[in-house]
Amino acid sequence: MTITQRNLDGYGAEAIDWARVKDVLGAQLTQAPGTGGPERHTPWLTTINPDGTPHVTPLGVVQLNGAWYFSSGPATRKSRNLDRDPRCVVSVATHPFDLVIEGAAERVADDNELASVADAFVNDGWPAEVAGDALTAEFSAPSAGPPPWYVYRIKPSTVFALGTSEPFGATRFDLS
Numbered sequence: 001m002t003i004t005q006r007n008l009d010g011y012g013a014e015a016i017d018w019a020r021v022k023d024v025l026g027a028q029l030t031q032a033p034g035t036g037g038p039e040r041h042t043p044w045l046t047t048i049n050p051d052g053t054p055h056v057t058p059l060g061v062v063q064l065n066g067a068w069y070f071s072s073g074p075a076t077r078k079s080r081n082l083d084r085d086p087r088c089v090v091s092v093a094t095h096p097f098d099l100v101i102e103g104a105a106e107r108v109a110d111d112n113e114l115a116s117v118a119d120a121f122v123n124d125g126w127p128a129e130v131a132g133d134a135l136t137a138e139f140s141a142p143s144a145g146p147p148p149w150y151v152y153r154i155k156p157s158t159v160f161a162l163g164t165s166e167p168f169g170a171t172r173f174d175l176s
Helices: 018-025 077-084 111-123
Strands: 003-007 044-048 054-058 062-064 067-072 087-093 097-108 129-131 134-136 150-163 170-175
Touching: 018 097, 018 150, 018 170, 044 077, 054 077, 062 111, 067 077, 067 111, 077 097, 097 111, 111 129, 111 134, 111 150, 134 150
Parallel strands: none
Antiparallel strands: 003 170, 044 054, 044 087, 062 067, 067 150, 087 097, 097 150, 129 134, 150 170
8 A cells, every 4th residue: 555645734743654543543442431532432424415415424433454344224324325425534533633534435245354343343342243244233323223234344545634632733644
């Protein structure tokens, strides 16, 4: 993977180091109170409605082998939007910096990958199980719709890191 960066900071701060960003992207971001961002991590997914307007919704993500995964019911607006246009943005506040990840969401249907994602969700406290080409569980977020839930993998193309603590800074990373 080739990574190019551009310093966006207008106040003289150094560019944020990609290794620091990669460490956060590769970590499991818990949504438990008091664990990150402004007191917890809430990833926000933005998809594109049929009329071109944005649709923003919170979601739970798990990290596995450097990729972020989330689940969504087939009838939800986010799933319908992603089926039509996979371009999306995920944003989340962390202590070292806020992250904005632009890219595409790819639906996961591979049995082995689904099993690994289900295990990652279980390790994060959600009792997910593979059911065919999706996941099921006793419960999920109210906005996820009824089971089964599709699994999506975010494939980032651009990552913005905006410093929220010393040494601050703002950097754009293009991934290709």
